[in-house]
Amino acid sequence: MGETILEVSHLSVRRGGQPVVDDVSFALTPETDTALVGPNGAGKSTLVQALLGLIPRQGGSVRLLGHALGARGQLPAAVRDQIAYLPQQFSPRGRLPLTVAEFVALGGVPPRQERQAVARALALCAAQGLERRLLSELSAGQLKRVLLAFCVVRPRRLLVLDEAQAGLDPQAAEQFHALVFDLRRSQGWTVLQVSHDLEMVRRSCDRVLCLNRTLRCQGAPAHALSTAQLERLYGKGFVPYQHHHQALQP
Amino acid sequence: MSAETTAPLLVLLTLPFMQRALLAGLLSGAVGGLLGSVAVLRQLSFFSDALGHAALLGITLGVLLGLDPTLVLVPFAVLFALLVNLMVERSRLSADALLNIVYSSSLAIAVLVLSRFPRAGGGLQQLLFGDILGVSWRDLALMAAMLVAAVIGLVLNRRAQILLCVDEPLARSRGISADRQRLLFVVALAVVVALSIKAVGVLLISAFVVIPASAARLLARSFSSYQLLASGLGAAGAVIGLLASAAFNLPSGPAVVLVQLLGFLLALLLSACGWAGAAARAESPDPGC
Numbered sequence: 001m002g003e004t005i006l007e008v009s010h011l012s013v014r015r016g017g018q019p020v021v022d023d024v025s026f027a028l029t030p031e032t033d034t035a036l037v038g039p040n041g042a043g044k045s046t047l048v049q050a051l052l053g054l055i056p057r058q059g060g061s062v063r064l065l066g067h068a069l070g071a072r073g074q075l076p077a078a079v080r081d082q083i084a085y086l087p088q089q090f091s092p093r094g095r096l097p098l099t100v101a102e103f104v105a106l107g108g109v110p111p112r113q114e115r116q117a118v119a120r121a122l123a124l125c126a127a128q129g130l131e132r133r134l135l136s137e138l139s140a141g142q143l144k145r146v147l148l149a150f151c152v153v154r155p156r157r158l159l160v161l162d163e164a165q166a167g168l169d170p171q172a173a174e175q176f177h178a179l180v181f182d183l184r185r186s187q188g189w190t191v192l193q194v195s196h197d198l199e200m201v202r203r204s205c206d207r208v209l210c211l212n213r214t215l216r217c218q219g220a221p222a223h224a225l226s227t228a229q230l231e232r233l234y235g236k237g238f239v240p241y242q243h244h245h246q247a248l249q250p
Numbered sequence: 251m252s253a254e255t256t257a258p259l260l261v262l263l264t265l266p267f268m269q270r271a272l273l274a275g276l277l278s279g280a281v282g283g284l285l286g287s288v289a290v291l292r293q294l295s296f297f298s299d300a301l302g303h304a305a306l307l308g309i310t311l312g313v314l315l316g317l318d319p320t321l322v323l324v325p326f327a328v329l330f331a332l333l334v335n336l337m338v339e340r341s342r343l344s345a346d347a348l349l350n351i352v353y354s355s356s357l358a359i360a361v362l363v364l365s366r367f368p369r370a371g372g373g374l375q376q377l378l379f380g381d382i383l384g385v386s387w388r389d390l391a392l393m394a395a396m397l398v399a400a401v402i403g404l405v406l407n408r409r410a411q412i413l414l415c416v417d418e419p420l421a422r423s424r425g426i427s428a429d430r431q432r433l434l435f436v437v438a439l440a441v442v443v444a445l446s447i448k449a450v451g452v453l454l455i456s457a458f459v460v461i462p463a464s465a466a467r468l469l470a471r472s473f474s475s476y477q478l479l480a481s482g483l484g485a486a487g488a489v490i491g492l493l494a495s496a497a498f499n500l501p502s503g504p505a506v507v508l509v510q511l512l513g514f515l516l517a518l519l520l521s522a523c524g525w526a527g528a529a530a531r532a533e534s535p536d537p538g539c
Contacts, residue, residue, distance in 0.1 A: 090417055097472060135416070
């Protein structure tokens with residue numbers, strides 16, 4: 001039996017006494033790209049934060065790279081170093097005096113290798129030349145690429161993206177997605193990404209998790225994103241793929 | 251500065267109390283700027299102001315109990331920091347509202363106590379605005395120790411503190427405990443404020459934390475230069491302010507804060523010119539500033 005990167009078993013999260021995520025179980029195998037889809041308020045971000053130990057869970061268990069996540073989100077540092085997370089909202093406070101190079105180095109590299117590792121990470125993420133710019137001076141697209149460089153500055157095994165394309169125009173979102181897709185292949189990452197872009201999910205993900213408080217379905221995109229499944233998830237009359245990418249059917 | 255003011259100033263510089271005052275200004279300015287660099291970015295700068303005001307209660311209690319105010323003030327400040335931190339963690343109110351409640355209540359209690367026991371308020375003017383000329387060698391040793399401790403603490407927790415300044419969820423995803431880091435920082439800030447109050451005064455202490463860091467934030471082009479600049483501006487402002495107070499016979503604490511304010515205004519001007527210049531260069535051949 002192959003190694004499991006992430007194993008979630010009967011996970012439940014409550015907020016204000018109400019269940020937001022209820023009895024969710026799934027597993028991620030190495031070097032797969034899994035999408036987490038569902039309507040607004042379905043609990044996608046909550047699930048992601050709970051399985052990373054950023055918020056407490058009220059039930060169930062999580063194993064990351066073979067290690068159990070503690071009740072208060074404890075995880076051995078060596079394991080956490082292999083996991084990268086791109087939050088949904090990433091907006092450094094105004095006039096933060098921090099250069100791109102300083103920020104990327106905070107991703108975790110020994111001081112002696114800092115310069116080389118930062119340059120390599122920025123080059124991998126198509127962000128070379130930004131080293132001396134302040135983080136607060138970057139455009140939304142540049143900021144996303146720099147955040148990705150923060151993640152790749154040291155080897156990782158699991159990348160978790162929470163609506164990473166939010167705030168980007170369609171072209172920038174497409175470029176960012178292509179970048180993640182290429183990096184996943186070249187770096188051997190396992191990816192779990194929250195997304196509302198169902199066409200992108202259909203084109204590039206190996207597996208889809210459909211969440212609306214509980215997991216409504218999971219499987220290959222052809223199955224999980226069928227019209228019948230999407231209507232069950234989003235409600236009757238839901239029309240997928242109506243905005244763009246019409247020419248890019250699988 | 252004329253020759254008439256220079257000669258007495260040079261004489262003053264040979265006096266031990268003035269030398270101690272300059273060293274105290276250098277140390278409290280440097281450490282205030284250094285801690286301020288993090289406090290300003292983490293939006294904890296109001297904490298130093300609240301602590302300064304609340305400290306009046308600690309000093310009053312010390313005087314009433316016949317104890318050295320400095321010895322009472324450090325545990326009082328740490329207790330205040332722990333209490334406020336607990337309230338911020340447990341309540342759903344914002345930190346600034348909670349700080350306001352705690353510090354105005356402490357101030358009110360202190361004033362009520364002072365009104366009942368007037369002997370405790372004998373040195374009220376010195377408590378409010380500081381008495382840097384009355385700093386002893388023991389006070390200086392404590393300030394030097396806290397500067398070393400602050401530098402060590404910030405170096406050891408540098409990555410965590412910077413990431414928390416950037417984005418808290420991102421920091422927590424890297425295994426950083428935001429609560430523990432905030433607790434460590436506010437306790438350090440509390441100790442620094444408590445030890446600096448004798449020199450700076452309860453009303454002006456927050457200026458030592460906020461003004462140099464804000465000026466540095468406007469000018470710095472990296473985090474390392476930001477922290478060095480905040481610390482340097484804090485120290486330089488204190489020394490220049492003290493020299494000006496000696497030369498022109500001004501109260502020392504307000505003179506230092508006024509120099510820091512001038513430094514901030516200069517940074518604001520330079521920052522605006524730099525920004526306007528860059529924007530103008532991109533759009534027209536006339537850079538403006």
